[in-house]
Amino acid sequence: MSLDLDQALQTYIAEARELLQDMEDSLLRLEADPSDADTIGAIFRAAHTIKGSAGLFGLDPIVSFTHIVEDVLDRVRDGDVVIEANLIAVLLESGDHMLHLVDVVAAQGGQLDAEAIARESGLRIRLQDYQANQDSSKSNNVVQVETEASFQSSGGGFVETDNWHISLRFGENVMRDGMDPLSFLRYLSTLGEIVSITTMFDALPPADKMDAESCYLGFEIDFKSDADKATIAGVFEFAREGSLIHILPPHSKLTEYIDLIRSFPENETRLGEILVSTGALTQQELEDGLSEQQTSTRSDGSTTPLGEILVDQRSVEHEVVQAALDKQTQSKDSKSKENRYIRVHADKLDELINMVGELVIAGAGVSLLAQRVSDNGLQEATSVMSGLVEEIRDGALRLRMVPIGETFSRFQRVVRDVGRELGKDIELVITGAETELDKTVVEKIGDPLMHLVRNAMDHGIESASIRQAVGKPAKGTLRLNAYHDSGSIVIEIVDDGGGLNRDRILQKARERGLIAPNVTPPDSEIYNMIFEAGFSTAEAITNLSGRGVGMDVVKRNITALRGTVSLDSAVGQGTTVSIRLPLTLAIIDGFLVGVGKSSYIVPLDMVQECIELSEKDRQETRERSYLNLRGEVLPFVKLRDHFEVESIGGSRRENVVVVSCAGQKAGLVVDELMGEFQTVIKPLGKIFSTLRGISGSTILGSGEVALILDVPSLVHQAVNQESQKVSTRQLSHSVM
Amino acid sequence: MPISSRNNNGQSLLHIEGDMTIYTAADMKDELMNHIAQPCDREIDLSEVSEMDSAGLQILILAKRDSERHGTSLRLTGHSRAVLDVLDMCNLAPYFGDPVVLSCNEKKGQ
Amino acid sequence: MGKAILIVDDSASVRQVVSIALKGAGYDVIEGCDGKDALTKLNGQKIHLIISDVNMPNMDGITFVKEVKKLANYKFTPIIMLTTESQEGKKQEGQAAGAKAWVVKPFQPAQMLAAVSKLILP
Numbered sequence: 029m030s031l032d033l034d035q036a037l038q039t040y041i042a043e044a045r046e047l048l049q050d051m052e053d054s055l056l057r058l059e060a061d062p063s064d065a066d067t068i069g070a071i072f073r074a075a076h077t078i079k080g081s082a083g084l085f086g087l088d089p090i091v092s093f094t095h096i097v098e099d100v101l102d103r104v105r106d107g108d109v110v111i112e113a114n115l116i117a118v119l120l121e122s123g124d125h126m127l128h129l130v131d132v133v134a135a136q137g138g139q140l141d142a143e144a145i146a147r148e149s150g151l152r153i154r155l156q157d158y159q160a161n162q163d164s165s166k167s168n169n170v171v172q173v174e175t176e177a178s179f180q181s182s183g184g185g186f187v188e189t190d191n192w193h194i195s196l197r198f199g200e201n202v203m204r205d206g207m208d209p210l211s212f213l214r215y216l217s218t219l220g221e222i223v224s225i226t227t228m229f230d231a232l233p234p235a236d237k238m239d240a241e242s243c244y245l246g247f248e249i250d251f252k253s254d255a256d257k258a259t260i261a262g263v264f265e266f267a268r269e270g271s272l273i274h275i276l277p278p279h280s281k282l283t284e285y286i287d288l289i290r291s292f293p294e295n296e297t298r299l300g301e302i303l304v305s306t307g308a309l310t311q312q313e314l315e316d317g318l319s320e321q322q323t324s325t326r327s328d329g330s331t332t333p334l335g336e337i338l339v340d341q342r343s344v345e346h347e348v349v350q351a352a353l354d355k356q357t358q359s360k361d362s363k364s365k366e367n368r369y370i371r372v373h374a375d376k377l378d379e380l381i382n383m384v385g386e387l388v389i390a391g392a393g394v395s396l397l398a399q400r401v402s403d404n405g406l407q408e409a410t411s412v413m414s415g416l417v418e419e420i421r422d423g424a425l426r427l428r429m430v431p432i433g434e435t436f437s438r439f440q441r442v443v444r445d446v447g448r449e450l451g452k453d454i455e456l457v458i459t460g461a462e463t464e465l466d467k468t469v470v471e472k473i474g475d476p477l478m479h480l481v482r483n484a485m486d487h488g489i490e491s492a493s494i495r496q497a498v499g500k501p502a503k504g505t506l507r508l509n510a511y512h513d514s515g516s517i518v519i520e521i522v523d524d525g526g527g528l529n530r531d532r533i534l535q536k537a538r539e540r541g542l543i544a545p546n547v548t549p550p551d552s553e554i555y556n557m558i559f560e561a562g563f564s565t566a567e568a569i570t571n572l573s574g575r576g577v578g579m580d581v582v583k584r585n586i587t588a589l590r591g592t593v594s595l596d597s598a599v600g601q602g603t604t605v606s607i608r609l610p611l612t613l614a615i616i617d618g619f620l621v622g623v624g625k626s627s628y629i630v631p632l633d634m635v636q637e638c639i640e641l642s643e644k645d646r647q648e649t650r651e652r653s654y655l656n657l658r659g660e661v662l663p664f665v666k667l668r669d670h671f672e673v674e675s676i677g678g679s680r681r682e683n684v685v686v687v688s689c690a691g692q693k694a695g696l697v698v699d700e701l702m703g704e705f706q707t708v709i710k711p712l713g714k715i716f717s718t719l720r721g722i723s724g725s726t727i728l729g730s731g732e733v734a735l736i737l738d739v740p741s742l743v744h745q746a747v748n749q750e751s752q753k754v755s756t757r758q759l760s761h762s763v764m
Numbered sequence: 765m766p767i768s769s770r771n772n773n774g775q776s777l778l779h780i781e782g783d784m785t786i787y788t789a790a791d792m793k794d795e796l797m798n799h800i801a802q803p804c805d806r807e808i809d810l811s812e813v814s815e816m817d818s819a820g821l822q823i824l825i826l827a828k829r830d831s832e833r834h835g836t837s838l839r840l841t842g843h844s845r846a847v848l849d850v851l852d853m854c855n856l857a858p859y860f861g862d863p864v865v866l867s868c869n870e871k872k873g874q
Numbered sequence: 875m876g877k878a879i880l881i882v883d884d885s886a887s888v889r890q891v892v893s894i895a896l897k898g899a900g901y902d903v904i905e906g907c908d909g910k911d912a913l914t915k916l917n918g919q920k921i922h923l924i925i926s927d928v929n930m931p932n933m934d935g936i937t938f939v940k941e942v943k944k945l946a947n948y949k950f951t952p953i954i955m956l957t958t959e960s961q962e963g964k965k966q967e968g969q970a971a972g973a974k975a976w977v978v979k980p981f982q983p984a985q986m987l988a989a990v991s992k993l994i995l996p
Contacts, residue, residue, distance in 0.1 A: 032894045040887035073929045077885045083980015084891040091980050203786050205974040206952030208817040213853055215992045227854040229825050235797050238826060240789035245818055263992055266975035786950045
């Protein structure tokens with residue numbers, strides 16, 4: 029396969045997968061609303077396109093199976109087959125099988141294994157029930173050519189010439205229909221040699237009656253070719269309507285020629301002369317033929333039997349056209365809200381974003397230099413440029429943003445199938461499908477989501493009988509929701525099940541030594557215990573069996589994406605798992621701070637405010653790890669201590685950057701506030717992976733490296749330190 | 765106008781420029797027929813005809829036939845490549861009876 | 875410069891394959907992804923042939939053909955409809971609308987090339 033075609037095949041594979049996903053979504057939609065004509069149309073189109081394109085690549089196994097599916101869908105569209113649960117089930121499975129076919133046949137160039145073949149034959153049998161009777165009228169695309177049936181009047185022998193003879197009288201409308209008779213002749217001459225050609229324009233009316241857009245031309249052609257009759261007839265197939273086309277093979281019967289002469293509008297003698305002059309007939313053949321025909325046909329003068337047949341044939345076509353016109357007015361124009369896309373290879377986008385990242389860094393360098401030389405003109409110019417660079421950055425990142433809806437809607441099928449498996453009736457409600465996030469994040473969030481959804485269905489939502497017993501609707505509801513929140517996307521998995529068993533978790537956590545026996549943390553903390561590694565077992569939390577299994581993996585996956593996961597639950601009412609993820613993994617708006625000689629970046633969207641640490645506060649911070657922020661308790665982390673940075677000069681002023689994350693606030697104590705800075709995130713090497721409080725690194729315009737602070741973990745640390753101290757203090761009080 | 769005309773010693777010289785196709789056929793027919801109705805001999809320069817299809821060919825045939833009916837002569841000259849191709853394909857050069865100039869290169873280029 | 879052909883199909887792979895086959899034969903190819911999109915491509919440039927699918931979002935092939943027939947500069951452009959054998963009715967609808975040529979899907983690139991060549995040579 030050529031390189032180009034191979035590329036086209038890749039396009040096909042991606043396209044087919046997408047269409048199959050659409051088909052599945054539409055089928056599920058159809059289950060809810062079986063009469064939705066638009067959806068039925070979309071499903072049909074998907075199958076239609078998959079089949080049509082597969083044919084282009086000679087992917088016969090796909091064509092042959094999809095053809096059956098398309099057939100059934102066509103009948104559904106025409107209202108001959110009614111949508112019902114079984115049909116949707118078969119179609120869903122057929123879609124799965126088509127996906128398998130695409131993967132195996134198109135992507136790997138392989139063949140189905142025995143299991144898949146067995147599955148396919150099973151599906152074929154089930155689909156058969158919905159197909160029309162097999163003898164459905166197949167259209168005949170072959171041009172109407174002379175019937176081979178010989179004339180009863182067996183007068184005359186065969187003509188001598190070994191050329192084909194082609195007689196053409198084009199219909200009046202061929203040129204209006206966009207077809208140029210000359211084009212057919214040009215194509216004909218690629219199939220053989222036009223030995224002779226006579227242009228017939230006897231039909232051309234007087235100038236005042238002649239319509240310049242109507243065709244009045246005809247041709248008598250002697251043609252030498254090894255092509256078969258169907259091929260030669262095929263040349264004129266598009267002009268068949270309204271045209272008279274006669275193709276006589278070499279050595280045809282003389283009678284056929286004579287009848288040909290009779291069937292055309294021109295004067296017999298003239299046509300006869302033409303045939304003789306071009307060598308199609310000899311003079312003798314013509315004379316013999318004409319006289320014999322005269323004696324053997326009924327002597328009613330100017331009868332032109334074949335002509336009549338052809339006229340009849342034309343009137344038939346007229347009716348067909350009329351029927352088509354009638355049908356056409358009934359058919360509604362299909363509407364669709366599908367968007368238009370350019371398919372771009374993800375690598376190209378990544379490359380672009382990388383380059384933009386470098387551009388941002390270089391731009392930052394220029395800005396820093398401009399500030400240093402304090403040239404107003406230069407500063408103005410760089411600020412305009414940074415504005416543009418920022419827009420380019422946002423634009424480039426937006427290119428990689430995709431709505432999460434596609435990921436969500438994949439779960440329709442999961443919920444449906446798992447629900448059946450578990451014998452639970454569960455409805456999936458999707459909200460916020462249009463919320464966008466970076467494609468790289470989307471790709472990685474699928475697995476954790478799958479885990480959470482399955483868990484919620486399996487262990488969260490109760491069986492119908494239990495639900496009814498506690499007065500809930502029998503049908504369970506699972507909600508997937510997404511929204512943007514200060515530079516993050518929040519994804520929620522909400523079930524209306526029984527909720528977590530707080531006491532069991534607490535008990536288990538104590539057994540494991542995760543919580544001190546005499547401490548009772550807030551409920552939210554207890555619930556989030558289930559994200560600890562290997563936390564739960566079936567006997568520990570019966571109504572939750574298994575929910576803990578793999579939850580630590582979920583958390584690890586999400587943490588790896590610089591995200592956080594938390595869980596909230598209310599007994600009897602359900603559980604909400606919230607995943608908070610950064611919108612993109614590539615670039616953030618940072619806030620540059622200095623500690624000693626080192627620079628750190630705080631993600632700007634987490635910065636609430638900056639305050640100067642007064643002398644009084646400094647005194648206090650030596651004794652306790654919280655500040656009084658306008659009457660509010662603000663736990664803080666001294667970055668100098670945390671990262672063990674050498675201090676330079678004792679009495680420098682200190683500042684506090686107030687950050688917030690997931691509803692918790694904390695202060696970061698730093699030396700210097702250096703302002704906003706666009707930050708291209710460079711991942712840290714593996715050796716830094718154990719470093720707490722750092723999520724990545726970046727390069728400053730000056731070429732120095734700055735570390736990006738992992739604010740969630742710092743906030744967590746600050747808050748924990750504080751609450752532990754508080755609780756130990758409380759403890760010591762109570763002991764005393 | 766795609767057709768321009770001038771008079772040369774009682775002979776009308778017409779010059780057709782651009783496409784002679786179905787898109788231009790209707791206008792061209794009307795204009796050309798107006799000229800043909802004038803009782804004088806006539807020559808049509810086809811050197812600037814860029815494209816010709818069946819519709820254009822029909823116009824030329826019509827002009828030739830009507831000239832004969834009016835008893836005037838019609839000569840086609842300077843056939844462009846596009847015109848020659850069509851006349852050649854349809855074997856109509858003898859019908860028009862005009863001398864046709866083919867350069868060797870062009871003939872080989874076919 | 876070859877003769878220009880507009881291929882209208884919502885399937886990118888169909889457009890790509892047709893495009894490869896036609897370009898290889900010496901035609902220029904312009905692509906449209908549905909009827910509506912294709913109409914925007916008919917903006918004055920010379921198009922010698924149109925190939926259009928029937929089933930497309932936004933504007934289906936039949937409507938598209940009817941629209942082309944309303945355009946003074948394109949109404950005589952030959953149009954090849956891409957139909958399937960199960961769509962005899964659609965084919966007739968297309969013919970009534972003015973698309974008198976057709977190619978049955980699924981087709982081999984060579985079949986497409988043959989159909990195109992009957993109507994215009996490159």
